Amino acid sequence: MVWIPALVEVGFGIAALAPFLIHRLSVGKWKKRGLEYPLASDKLPPVTVLLPVWNESLILKKKLENLVAQNMRFSLLVIDSASTDSTVSLLKSWLKEHSDKFEEATVLEMKERLGKTEAVRQAIVSLEEQDYQGLICMTDADAMLPPNAISRLQGWFADPSIGAVGARALRHQSLASERSHRSMFELLREGESAYDSTPFLEGSCMMWRQRGFSSEQLNVYSNADDAQIATGIRLNGLRSIHDSEIYFEDIAPTSPEGQRRQKVRRGQGLQRLLVSHRKLWFDRRLGTFAKILRREAHFHLLAPIFFTGAGFAAILRWTIIGLAGMPNGTLAVLHGSLTLIELSCLTAWILNRQGIHVPLLSTIGTLFSGMEHLLVAHWHSLRGHSLHMWEQHSDTRMALSESKLD
Secondary structure: OOHHHHHHHHHHHHHHHHHHHHHHHHHHHHHOOOOOOOOOOOOOOOEEEEEEEOOOOOOHHHHHHHHHOOOOOOEEEEEEOOOOOOHHHHHHHHHHHOOOOOOOEEEEEOOOOOOHHHHHHHHHHHHHHOOOOOEEEEEOOOOEOOOOHHHHHHHHHHOOOEEEEEEEEEEEOOOHHHHHHHHHHHHHHHHHHHHOOOOOOOOOEEEEEHHHOOHHHOOOOOOOHHHHHHHHHHHOOOEEEEEEEEEEEEEOOOOHHHHHHHHHHHHHHHHHHHHHOHHHOOOHHHOHHHHHHHHHHHHHHHHHHHHHHHHHHHHHHHHHHHHHOOOOHHHHHHHHHHHHHHHHHHHHHHHHHOOOOOOOHHHHHHHHHHHHHHHHHHHHHHOOOOOOOOOOOHHHHHHHHHOOOO
């Protein structure tokens, strides 16, 4: 009887892990191709910075001053999601005093809070109504940009095949688990970008061609609006890439629980995006991008279920052994081997949850913690609980207002 749950556990484990290993080897090879930054051009499209805000009075002035410090001029479009604090009054007062800092500054006020994705949609609609043909640079209020960030991203669009570009995150006060998670996914984005396109970019600092994406493509009842835009850009025929040479700085939630909540929310958005494009996973017309979508769908949708199946099979095996006693011979060797693997994985997962970095175990812990977050996201979706509207991480705003980031 021990054979059956043992084989089921091994089967689920291989089904969950093999695609990760294949993709990791692939992106390592793809990354070697690199991405060549285009030659300088005098005919780059103009830029409008899109800044969605909601109750950001604590850090709004710092963000505006950070934008003014950019080494180029651009237009500013702020959309407020019905803030209940002094965000709008502070914004209008600051813009009145600094009316010459931007090419143009526009403030859109929503009558009620409907989530960030709806706010982004309404902002894009306003640009579509003006027949705007330039570039949109979306950035979050809590993301601080280096002076060359916007000009660096703009430079990519000298290449007519580029539709969207995203920056990397430089996250302060993050736990070891967050740093490991971030480095893993940035590696994937670099490799996918060099090979074709990455479906996921960081909305805290990303830029895209207005003509490359339509507001109608956004699912406003889901978050991950940045990934929706990046994927939509590629489906519309342009490339979506990650630029590891430029970054934005922000502050991570200071507690493990805060970081888990952030990842579960993000995970649900990515899961919904991938499910909505399920018919494209094997679409030959997309070429290599279909392969990337297919693999990302496995990571975000199937792998968490396979890991859970392996866990239940392990519990069943231990239950049988508890009732029937320890096996002998080959079964004993198999049971002992699986026990060592289980203990290693369990230890790595617990250490990762506590934010403790241990060489060799950190990657395993990051993987298992990621599966935990995605499984919780699955559970929320099964219960019909959408996470596209969420409360701010107030600790990060407070820490940013007191930091020297600018």
